[in-house]
Amino acid sequence: MASLQQRGNHFCGGTLIHPRFVMTAAHCLSGISPQRVQVVLGAHNLRRQERTQQRLRIQRVFENGFNPQTLRNDIVILQLEGAASTNANVQVARLPQQGQNVRVGSQCLAMGWGRLGNNRNSPAQLQELNVTTVTALCPTTNLCTLVPRRRAGICFGDSGGPLICNGIVYGIDSFIRGGCGSGFFPDSFARVSDYVQWINSIIRGHTGYAQWSWRRIAARRQKLF
Known part of the structure; x- marks a missing residue:
């Protein structure tokens, strides 16, 4: 990291x-x-x-x-x-093979020093969040994640950080919609594979x-x- x-x-x-x-x-x-x-x-x-x-x-x-x-x-x-x-x-870090995509519903980790919420400050210590890969409302060129039943996700300052699934970096934090941890729109990552x-x-x-x-x-x- x-x-x-x-x-x-x-x-x-x-x-x-x-x-x-x-x-x-x-x-x-x-x-x-x-x-x-x-x-x-x-x-x-x-x-x-x-x-x-x-x-x-x-x-x-x-x-x-x-x-x-x-x-x-x-x-x-x-x-x-x-x-x-x-x-x-x-x-x-380990990278996937070319074209090797993570399965929908996979449990992954997002991490970074980004803000803890839309109107909250950035933390001093490195943070980690358990997320799940999804396809609903996800741009076709991206890899997307949500946190089921919680309003949580990546935020400002997390951009560029890794999305790690099974020890492999499958994504790069790219953008959010509807604010940080909207609970509706998934977080979008560039697809490393x-x-x-x-x-x-x-x-x-x-x-x-x-x-x-x-x-x-x-x-x-x-x-x-």
Whole structure:
């Protein structure tokens, strides 16, 4: 789990997919100079200078036809200036195979440092929420989730963070409708499995690695809401 920050302030999440690459939502960097963004890894409490934290700058941004009007292709890959040190607190996430989709009704985890509600502040500590994948009212190009029988969901500041199902990152937090945790409209995520070949081509082309062994993401977690 990564925190994207400007001047020490969190504004979006991200996922470490290789020691030199982080995946996030394209809209997170819309109108923002990448040179002003710091990627923070190994964080749990953003209001503390934790010894586990690693801070890296962005060297290059790879985008894939993002449409800011429709939020289609809401994904970018950030190449870091240096390589993250993988350890018990910072690990590389597993991605699905190209075209491998999660089943409807699957239990997944959304996480981030986004607001705790429409009119509530952002938390200091990393939050986690149990969600269920759905298709009702979901745009055909997205992966969507709801929290059954509760008004809960992702919120402002969670954008770019991962949706994890069975230990695999299937989605990137993209957009909400009807406010945070509307209880009616599902939360929408960019579908990672549509972009795996493109992601792998970037990693191969800019690291010299023919393959990468995806490892499970590790994070200390708390319940959201």
